Amino acid sequence: MAKSFTRDEVAKQGNTEDSLWFVVDSKVYDVSDFVDAHPGGEAVLRQVAGQDATAAFYNLHRHEVLVKYEDLQIGTIEGEKPTVATPQPGDLSLVPYAEPLWLSPSFKSPYYKESHRKLQKAMRTFNDKYISPEAQAREADGKYISQELVDRMSKAGILHMRLGPGKHLHGVNLLDGVVRGEEFDYFHDLIMSQESSRANARGFQDGQLAGMIIGLPCIMNYMKDEKRKRALMNEVFSGKKYMCLAITEAFAGSDARKWITNGVYSDYFITGVRTEKGLSVLLIERGEGIETKPIKTSYSPSAGTAYITFDNVKVPVENLLGEENKGIYVILSNFNHERWTMACTSVLFGKRLIDQPVIRQKLAKMIALVEANQSWLETITYQMCNMPYSEQAKHLGGPVGLLKMSITRAAHEIADESVQIFGGRGLTQSGMGRVIEMFHRTYKFDAILGGAEEVLADLGVRQAMAKMPKNAKL
């Protein structure tokens, strides 16, 4: 059992030449051997020796630091109980507005059923236990996702679920059966996207085989040889082979993909190539003539971003996906889902409360932006659940484009205001502002990838105009 001390004992025994103790949230810490390793230095710790350092600690660190260094705790203060909650895997955040409204016990939503709630809980737990710790480690060392995590995700059906609803989920065991593959809809999909963005590691988020999300649908929808299609899907869903989508700016026009996410470690490249009368899409296996070079971007190398060269690569004719010269349809069929997924992940961002009115004004603006966009996202997701896939591009291409534009514009405002609020700490990769620094550095990925804001805004308005009946007048 933890030892119990009076505050007097801490004051006397914890402030000597050899020992340095203090109290944080009624727990007693002995940092005598830690002072030299403390990133904030020794002097600050000496100033609070023998005292209650709760306010000083929480002014300068996130609570997770205390959890990480719990070995330094030697006891508690007699008759007192800690008041700060340590979140357990799967827990919801207690910070106001840090969760979507449907997860607050007092709010009801027509969109989320029992299986959505079960999936959210199971995925949050999985994420807290396995994905987040690895995400932080890979962001720090720049290495790629471990095969161990890929295997675990595959076994839990997470790789399958990242592709969204469809037949590929039928009969698959999804996170110990929290949802049946046959029932999986776009709200389940939304939950998967939002939960997996919580690791706060934008580079690693793409490094978790994001290339598969945009590459594999081209195989699933356009590979003619049924047997080969099954075999490829099995290889990718089982995590044995990695796949990415390789289209460059020259081919995709507006969508400036100068880099190929996951390219560095992919085995299969769904590649847009110029053919006589247009663009064709080919499945190319890694082999002779293919070279992938890592490109440095402003997020972490764990995304495996690559520049790829194909030099005299021979591709069998049966590797053509869709029709020759009509590859644009193969590529475009996927965009809606990709853009919507990016909208799901960017809209979530935790906020904090601070005392000054000017800060409250900023927070109010940020809350309004997030809540309004989350509601719009849910409205569109509801349409996706109730519209055949073939109709979605026609009716929802414009709205999804506008939604993604709106969300990444909001992200721009929110990232900017958050750094203003946090000051210098919002610019450091460790410490209190760690989450904000990551968001501010990486929100642009969502504003550019999958269609830049300007292009999507234009697309949205043009699609609306194209639908306007001739006899409609103001």
Ligand code: HEM
């Ligand atoms: C058990 C107690 C403590 C532990 C384990 C601890 C650990 C750390 C760690 C890991 C950092 C690096 C930044 C981060 O990851 O957050 C840090 C920074 C810092 N710590 Fe502590 N610390 C403790 C107590 C304190 C106390 C009581 C004070 C002040 C009286 C303090 C002052 C600072 C300062 C000034 C920094 C640099 C601030 C920054 O980088 O933003 N620390 N500490």
